[in-house]
Amino acid sequence: MEKESVWLSQMQMADLFQKDRTVIGRHIKNIYKEGELAKDITCANFARVDVDADQTYKLPMKGR
Numbered sequence: 001m002e003k004e005s006v007w008l009s010q011m012q013m014a015d016l017f018q019k020d021r022t023v024i025g026r027h028i029k030n031i032y033k034e035g036e037l038a039k040d041i042t043c044a045n046f047a048r049v050d051v052d053a054d055q056t057y058k059l060p061m062k063g064r
Contacts, residue, residue, distance in 0.1 A: 010028070014021040032039045 008016065010021050010024045013019075013024045017024070031037050
């Protein structure tokens with residue numbers, strides 16, 4: 001996978017690096033805060049969904 005892009009959820013990254021999902025979330029937040037990456041080109045809107053019982057809904061994008 002050298003020089004390839006991989007899109008993972010925070011949970012998948014947590015599994016990959018054997019860390020809690022909240023650790024990954026804090027790290028990502030710092031990446032955006034420091035300007036290392038731009039949120040609008042690295043965060044997929046479609047990935048921000050949740051399921052509650054039998055309903056699926058889109059979560060609001062924070063900071064947008």
